[in-house]
Amino acid sequence: MAEVEIGAVSKTFGKTQAVNDLSLTVGDGEFVALLGPTGAGKTTTLRLVAGLETPDSGSIRIGGRDVTGDAPADRDVAFVFQQYSLYPHLTVFENMAFALRAPIRRVPEVDIRAKVQEVARLLHIETKLDNKATQLSGGQMQRVAIGRALVRSPSIYLMDEPLSSLDAKLRGEMRLELKRIQTDLGATILYVTHDQTEAMTMASRIGVIEAGRLMQIGTPREIYENPINAHVAARLGQPTINLLPAALFTGVPPGATTIGARTEHLAIARSGGDVSATVTRIEHLGDQSHLHLDLGGQPVVTLADPEARLGAGDIVSLRLNKPLFFDAAGGRVAA
């Protein structure tokens, strides 16, 4: 494993600026997730590190060595794609051993066997090693695809939405697994996703990326609690942060035009708050219920307290509790 340094990298495709002056260091043993919507430049960034794309400017350094001009094979990286492409005619074992059997690596067969078995155990597919790849479920196939990367010990694992083709249940299980494996192996991972839950639960640090630019990087808690602008604030948190006109409340700092209020920033009571709002709907999503409020014509969504017996039409009283403030351009304003 090694440190990976992306230095002021830019990449355009025709007229589209896919990555714009992006700098980021992934520390040795660190799990960094790049979070952003479709088209933000996350995958391009990953492909630039892998050597599948060449930057227009800037540099990529792996373990202190400048690899900007190196071919992918010379970079010592392992890539896990969103669409697992296994060799259908090979067994799980052969699929996982494939990279180690490349002539250039000259790994002794006994070592290959030991390594594949060790990784298969980590991924809970050790009983499937003799199955043909096509006899597996989607979740097992994706584990084999991850396993193929794990049997190698590259400088960095590059993962492009590896869980997005799995169903919700399996995705939840794999999140915890992948994080545990990463911790156990001390692996360095650069992971691309548009799923905030994946980023928050697995990453040591999250890089929020938008229109090719890295807007903010920090621990999940830093990004969630202390976003630098309204855009970043809206990327994390379910339900999405409420962005309300500052005029609705008093005691707003100068320059702030928008108040950002998450569930934990809103104290809801029957009376005694700062402003009153009407309950429009309670949405039962199972594990959580969303309370929809109408606050002077502004919709507000917050987590409903399961013990509070509220129904549509009820009037409640709201009080802000250390919310976030943003200026007209969306930038953070100190409270």
Next chain:
Amino acid sequence: MAQIRIEALNKSFGTFHAVKAASFTVEDGQFLCLLGPSGCGKTTTLRMIAGLELPTSGTIRLGGEDVTMNRASARDIAFVFQLFALYPHMNVRRNIGFPLKCEGIGAAERDRRVVDAARILRISHLLDRSVSGLAGGDRQRVALGRAIVRKPKCFLMDEPLGALDTEMREAMIHELRALHDRLGATTVYVTHDQLEAMAMADMIAVMNNGVVEQVASPRDIYDRPASLFVADFIGSPPMNFLPFRGSLQTGARAIRLGKREVAIPAAREALAESDLVLGVRPEHVRFTDRGMVRGEVYGSEYLGTTQIVTVTTRYGALKARSPASMSFQTGENVGLDFRPDTLSIFDKESGRAIRTALYEGGAHG
């Protein structure tokens, strides 16, 4: 608009029994989700309602009329597929108007209805655009436009949001539900995504291996699952299951888990000693030093407002949802307690939920 009534519907493909005695009713104007994993028979059921497959046995009634053997075109139903098959050489206006053209409806009437559909879907500004340049969400809106322009008795939708990315899907969930509220059309919607079903449906029919396991409101499906399968399929993370052996008297208010008594909703049936499973939702697990189950923290997943803490216990790994402000160390020894009035008990062998007071509060229990 019309009621859809399915009675004892069966479908076999050769030796494969895809749908087994499915019965349910979608009331006029209701939004029902057929929810289940791939291969559970939900799409086959939908295709039978549409008339794209003929049932092996059973009856399908549309607005009271038996349409079981009617051809698809004679059913007055609009079908929306997962893959929005738009005509690439036509613009948005002509794509939406195409079904009307096929019905031989005149240009003036057609245009009026296309404009109307586009307004409902908020894509009026796209009417003269080519469909090839549209984003996924807009393409799906055009596909919906083609369905609503016909003003059918009901809509059948087969994972219409499956091809969209997470964010667009979330936006479309709310849009589809709002659209349903405006049109009031009876809708059957197939999905494997529980969040879509929970957020959109009036009623959910959960299917597994060709069998409809439960038909109930989203809230009852979640709070009062009829089977182990339903309890496990719904919820993220899913319900915790603690296997134990025991018997039950009618009226009993506790079970024995190891050496401890665990309070439960009052039992409404008696059971001889058998293998049972206690079901606990992650949000009903509490941390307390005097807890009845002890374990070691395996890891926690930070989610902002809340976190999911996984604890290894003698009953397996249990997940708890707790406020993100609580801090846990990996390896820390903790005690767990469960909120009694929300617990479910299942017969392990059949998967059936044991009748308790919990199931009496439900609107559709």
